[in-house]
Amino acid sequence: MDLLSMVLIGVGLAMDAFSISVSRGLALHESETNYALISALSFGTFQAAMPVLGWVSGLEIQRLVSALAPWAAFILLLIIGLKMIYESLIMEEEEFIFSYRELLVLSIATSIDAFAVGVSFALLDISIWLPVIVIGLITFILSLAGSYIGERVGHIFENRLEALGGLILILIGLKILLENVSFT
Template sequence: MSTDAFAAAVGRGASRRPSVAKAMRAGAVFGIIEALTPVIGWMLGILAASFVQQVDHWIAFSLLAIVGGKMIIDAIAVEKVETAPARSGLTALIATAVGTSLDAAAIGVGLALIGVNIWVIAASIGFTTFVFTTFGMLIGGMVGARFGRWAEIAGGVVLIGIGTVILLDHLGYLG
């Protein structure tokens, strides 16, 4: 489940070239959110499984399309005003993390039905996502230094693609 977070982190890292500390902060945000969403899904699965499964793919698609679209627009903008305040701080980081972790909420719903230890699974998911995201940010920073705008565009396209695959899968268009 951490592969979509990894892809998003590579794109973010390419546009921001983070330090190790900032990459770890992003990894922590993604990891915490990715650990919480299956727990939330598990709780919702106990309460209202059918409702969560009916809307999670639309939420994931919307968030990922918006964040990915913004990455592409920012990358192809002719002039970037360097003194303008960054609009891609913690809020954008959280939005991206939530968008890439909504599939974990759906998995949490399923886990509620089979009676597993959600806490061990959530901790494992969160730690794995932390590691993948931290390395993804650092790899993106290295790629971004060389490929710049193209890496950021690719990251945006990947996020939109992930959202589209989630949507199409839940709508039954993918096997």
């Protein structure tokens, strides 16, 4: 596989993590910039690890995962999105609270599609190691940038944008569901 293809796959896989980083960055304050680094590291690590798991797992698990993954991602993102919207409505000027649990759930939800990419690499007999490095680095960089973009925009509009961030998560989950599930 050529480097351009790896980069394009990496960017495609990183878009959900980037969007979530922007939405979570909306609630950040300058004193909480460590969250941006930690979340970028988490997203990048999961985006890099999931293709390896998919590559190792092979075809049999792909059938199960491909059927359940869109629903799992949708439900996880819906719950977190609704939580963000709820918190934006009931909490005025509330400080952003870093949660490793929430970050873990978001990291898993955004990297489920990377698992399927890993399975496809195995089926195509593509070495996994260079693509994994590219995917992980791109996701890390875009997630870090997304957090900072969200933080900068968030200060302009104050904390009301957390509801927008929650809506973004719900829409990402819905997009994943609609792209991967047949309702006929």
